[in-house]
Amino acid sequence: MVASIVAGGAVELSEAEQVALVGNLRVADLTLARACSAGNDFAWKAFLTRFRTPLYGAAYRITKDEATGRELADELYAELYGFNDRHGKRRSKLEYYTGRGSLEGWLRTVLSRQFVNRYRSRSREVSLDEQLDAGVGFAAAPAADESGPDHRLGVAIAATLAELGAEERFLLSSWYLDQRTLAEIGLQLSLHESTISRRLDQLRKKLRKRVRERLRAAGLGLRECDELLAELDVRDLNVNVAATLKQETRVETFHK
Template sequence: MSSFKLSKYAEQVSICYNQCKDKYNSLEISLNNFSRKLKKSLEDTFGEKVYNSDDDTFQSYLKRIHTYDLYLAMGMSTGNENAWEIFEDRFVPKINDFARYYADDEDIAEEVFAYTKSSLFVKIKKTGKPKIDSFNGRGSLESWLKVIVYREVIHHQKNRVKTTSLDNIVLGIEEDHETDVEMETISKIMTTGFQSINSKDKILLREYFILKKPERELAEKYHVHISTISRRLHKICDKLSNILIDLAQTEFDLGERDIKNMFREFSKSWHSNVSEILA
């Protein structure tokens, strides 16, 4: 991918590149390759408008890209040993923390930790490059890893449920099919409900409830007062609650008490129902 569109900002890109090199004592990434990766990240994040901006505006765009993390990920993608050592020291403990935070039990946490760590350098068939190469700096590397761990926890927990069900069949243990039907109904309601809200609201819910970003950080990101974020979250949740209740009543003919009981059960295992929608 040509990076000629960045030529008018060559000085700023060069300064950014040298800052990354200085921070990590060079990871053998060329300026040309860094520029290509940065160009894609800027386009993915801000679109073509980034090339029509003046120097100050471009600099503001550049600051919103996590260039240090981007440079480190590029080094990891090329197999640079120093890059992987830095990652091992700074980020691997975080992967472990995330896995233990999201997982229901220690066994799943250990499985997810081991799998996530090893999967980052496995090449993806579609691109022929390791998974870490898909990081583009739009968010921090820590947040990117947190989402990956979260999804893996859900995947492993679902597989664990399937395995348990199979064991029950083999051992002749009767399952509570009424509960299964109930959870299936809840899943349908939740899936339909979450799909009815717009993408911006989903992103905010994901950042707040899954990535656990504080309101202060979200306010800074969206350039609004913290109270605006708080009001927006309440508004989205109120809207979603009304949608879910309406669906439960109109589509599934459930009474108020049934709805409350089902949502109470849902709150115990909500990750397995709507995680993919938010994540």
């Protein structure tokens, strides 16, 4: 019952999964959050004692600017304390915390999402003139030449990227699209940067091997494959790497 509620009721959990899920719940944090959202002043004081400094510290680290960090933290702070709705009932953002991870980690994630949302909403307001001033170009996509070896190479790369696993695509996206460092990716996956480096290296070798196999299957000779891969610059190909990496297989979801 508890596990089903916490998981959002989106999937059927096995008994072992229910035990694991309930066993991992941060009960103390969850109790504190519930007491705060219910308006318990003693709990709110305890919350402030524990989380006020980490909350503001995290906001500064996220925004890298003291004024913006304070503004972001103040905003969340008010939402955590809660507002009275039209029925006079106090509504706090802490109601959404379900104890799956630590409360401190949850606060950091909420801050990060608010920061990203705010940044995105502001960046959407940039005018076309500003984009042109900033050097953003707008051009029609070139027509694909579907006969040459470059086209076959593009097809092979796109097909190979599409068959990668989720974690492999996550690594590629983080490294090549987001330009994250090894250390940053490592932090996100709780892995050492040397492990990320090793996995990326293995992934590159695997991609190269599979692309070569596809090219061979498409009728290219060994020498032609070598020449194509040696001269390969994916930017010259008509492959939308970002879109290819976004492909998702439908899996049972826990998202709410």
